[in-house]
Amino acid sequence: MKLVRDTWLIFQRQFQLLIRNPVWVFVGVFQPVMYLLLFAPLLKPALRVSTQAEAYKVFVPGLLVLLAIFGGLFQGFGLIAELRAGVIERSRVTPVHRLALLLGRSLRDVVSLIVQAVIITLLALLFDLRVFIGDLLLAYLMLALIALMTSAVSYGVALKVKSEDALAPLMNTVAQPVLLLSGILLPLIYAPGWLQGVAEWNPFAWAVDGTRALFAGDLGNDKVWQGLTIIAVLAALGVFWAARQFARSVR
Amino acid sequence: MIETRGLRKSFRSRAGRETKTVEAVRGVDLSVAEGEIFGFLGPNGAGKTTTLRMLATLIEPDGGEATIAGADLRKAPGEVRRRIGYVAQGGSTWDESTAREELVLQARLYDIGKAEAHRRAARALDAFQLSEFADRKCKTYSGGQRRRVEIALGIIHEPKIVFLDEPTTGLDPQSRAHMWDEIRRLRADGMTVFITTHYLDEADALCDRIAIMDHGEVVAEGTPADLKREISGDVVQVGLDTATTPQAAQALDGEPYVKKLETAEEGGLRLYVDEGATAIPQILRRLDQAGLALSSIELHRPSLDDVFLTKTGRSLRES
Ligand SMILES: Nc1ncnc2c1ncn2[C@@H]1O[C@H](COP(=O)(O)OP(=O)(O)O)[C@@H](O)[C@H]1O
Numbered sequence: 001m002k003l004v005r006d007t008w009l010i011f012q013r014q015f016q017l018l019i020r021n022p023v024w025v026f027v028g029v030f031q032p033v034m035y036l037l038l039f040a041p042l043l044k045p046a047l048r049v050s051t052q053a054e055a056y057k058v059f060v061p062g063l064l065v066l067l068a069i070f071g072g073l074f075q076g077f078g079l080i081a082e083l084r085a086g087v088i089e090r091s092r093v094t095p096v097h098r099l100a101l102l103l104g105r106s107l108r109d110v111v112s113l114i115v116q117a118v119i120i121t122l123l124a125l126l127f128d129l130r131v132f133i134g135d136l137l138l139a140y141l142m143l144a145l146i147a148l149m150t151s152a153v154s155y156g157v158a159l160k161v162k163s164e165d166a167l168a169p170l171m172n173t174v175a176q177p178v179l180l181l182s183g184i185l186l187p188l189i190y191a192p193g194w195l196q197g198v199a200e201w202n203p204f205a206w207a208v209d210g211t212r213a214l215f216a217g218d219l220g221n222d223k224v225w226q227g228l229t230i231i232a233v234l235a236a237l238g239v240f241w242a243a244r245q246f247a248r249s250v251r
Numbered sequence: 252m253i254e255t256r257g258l259r260k261s262f263r264s265r266a267g268r269e270t271k272t273v274e275a276v277r278g279v280d281l282s283v284a285e286g287e288i289f290g291f292l293g294p295n296g297a298g299k300t301t302t303l304r305m306l307a308t309l310i311e312p313d314g315g316e317a318t319i320a321g322a323d324l325r326k327a328p329g330e331v332r333r334r335i336g337y338v339a340q341g342g343s344t345w346d347e348s349t350a351r352e353e354l355v356l357q358a359r360l361y362d363i364g365k366a367e368a369h370r371r372a373a374r375a376l377d378a379f380q381l382s383e384f385a386d387r388k389c390k391t392y393s394g395g396q397r398r399r400v401e402i403a404l405g406i407i408h409e410p411k412i413v414f415l416d417e418p419t420t421g422l423d424p425q426s427r428a429h430m431w432d433e434i435r436r437l438r439a440d441g442m443t444v445f446i447t448t449h450y451l452d453e454a455d456a457l458c459d460r461i462a463i464m465d466h467g468e469v470v471a472e473g474t475p476a477d478l479k480r481e482i483s484g485d486v487v488q489v490g491l492d493t494a495t496t497p498q499a500a501q502a503l504d505g506e507p508y509v510k511k512l513e514t515a516e517e518g519g520l521r522l523y524v525d526e527g528a529t530a531i532p533q534i535l536r537r538l539d540q541a542g543l544a545l546s547s548i549e550l551h552r553p554s555l556d557d558v559f560l561t562k563t564g565r566s567l568r569e570s
């Protein structure tokens with residue numbers, strides 16, 4: 001099938017370019033590890049849990065969702081560089097499937113996020129985090145969908161604004177409330193009622209709750225399927241919208 | 252090979268609070284024959300790139316129709332893409348990739364199998380004398396080398412037509428001459444080549460036929476020789492100092508052998524006459540009568556710049 005073949009071609013190229021520059025592995029893992037080592041210890045008293053492992057059960061899923069959101073949202077910068085180099089225009093005169101131009105790139109972002117997530121999970125295991133493999137895989141699916149959505153949206157916006165100067169403040173403006181209202185760093189259980197009410201409308205808050213439930217081994221929790229469904233729908237919408245930008249972007 | 256009727260495109264751009272509409276292309280009719288090098292000559296902003304981008308399916312025309320290599324631009328853009336190659340003005344290679352990787356991927360995007368893509372890449376690298384650094388990153392190439400990679404990318408799928416947008420802009424004279432040879436070779440291989448340029452000598456020497464474009468419109472079309480012949484007669488350039496130029500213009504204007512008279516940008520006057528050899532003595536006599544001294548007098552055949560000048564009232568060198 002042409003879409004699959006073309007997506008694979010674009011993914012291969014993007015992935016090859018990514019691993020040619022191994023700095024990203026270092027940067028991508030260094031920061032979350034710092035959080036894990038330097039921030040998480042503060043949580044045990046703050047969360048009023050008895051063991052470090054329990055604190056990690058709350059903190060690690062939040063951290064992973066955070067990585068998925070930010071990893072995706074800032075991918076647009078790379079695309080603007082490609083736009084400027086004329087690479088996108090060159091692809092657009094070929095008969096390549098327009099959706100493949102997006103999916104190949106987003107897939108690379110998803111794969112690199114999952115690599116980061118696995119490294120962080122393995123490290124957290126050293127700190128006595130315990131999670132069932134099936135639950136973990138579902139959590140990774142959630143992360144993959146989040147990264148797919150945020151990177152697609154970032155690519156779409158990049159194609160619309162076409163300049164780093166416009167993309168940076170835009171993404172920051174989106175990211176900040178999303179981050180604060182999702183209970184990523186601290187669960188919103190401690191938030192006042194009005195704040196919880198606002199967070200209801202933040203899809204990432206649902207994603208964080210779902211991921212936390214999975215890390216807690218609470219597969220039956222409604223938050224799991226609700227979070228997955230909300231994020232999956234949004235990812236589909238994001239991909240659809242961004243692919244249209246690839247099909248008709250000017251310059 | 253290419254037929255267009257009334258191709259139009261305007262852009263809305265926002266400057267502060269106002270929105271301005273730029274009519275980049277306003278009704279272009281063209282017909283390009285198979286196997287020719289067709290040139291689009293015009294100053295910056297004339298609408299050359301916009302026309303090419305429409306023909307290459309990158310932007311949708313606001314109006315008009317085009318048939319390219321037998322495929323309808325509006326109804327079958329996918330077919331058009333398969334039949335054409337397009338090399339953008341601003342470059343199209345990625346710094347961190349190598350020429351070979353770019354060529355293989357480009358071929359693969361045209362549904363060419365892996366083994367064949369590698370074969371074609373090797374052949375193209377050879378033909379464009381790129382083999383030596385085929386596996387070096389593009390950022391290490393010189394301007395001329397990079398341009399050759401881009402052209403190789405544009406023709407890797409052996410299209411019937413290739414569009415080259417200002418292929419020699421920014422190249423040193425030697426690389427330019429080299430590029431002209433490459434372009435002639437494409438035609439020898441059976442391709443129809445559509446280039447844009449703002450160099451007069453390039454349009455003159457390289458193109459079989461040209462269309463002169465200005466402000467989004469084609470103002471003249473034909474072979475360079477025909478276009479020059481159209482401005483029948485010769486051009487006499489008279490060197491004068493600035494103070495006496497208006498007097499000289501007054502003296503010569505209305506003389507029966509002067510068909511058209513202009514003040515030249517570089518100073519002095521430019522006279523269009525039927526026969527230079529007989530006009531020059533009369534011009535000299537007339538200026539002598541008027542008591543005006545001249546510093547030089549030159550006779551030349553009309554150039555494409557003269558064609559541009561008579562069609563638009565401006566010199567291409569100036570705009
Ligand atoms: N994407 C665009 N948005 C707004 N204006 C544009 C765009 N592309 C081209 N133009 C305008 O259209 C006109 C023609 O441009 P162009 O086709 O690039 O000319 P040329 O290639 O002959 O130099 C110019 O005035 C240019 O500023």
Ligand SMILES: [Mg+2]
Nearest residue numbers: 299300340416
């Ligand atoms: Mg141009």
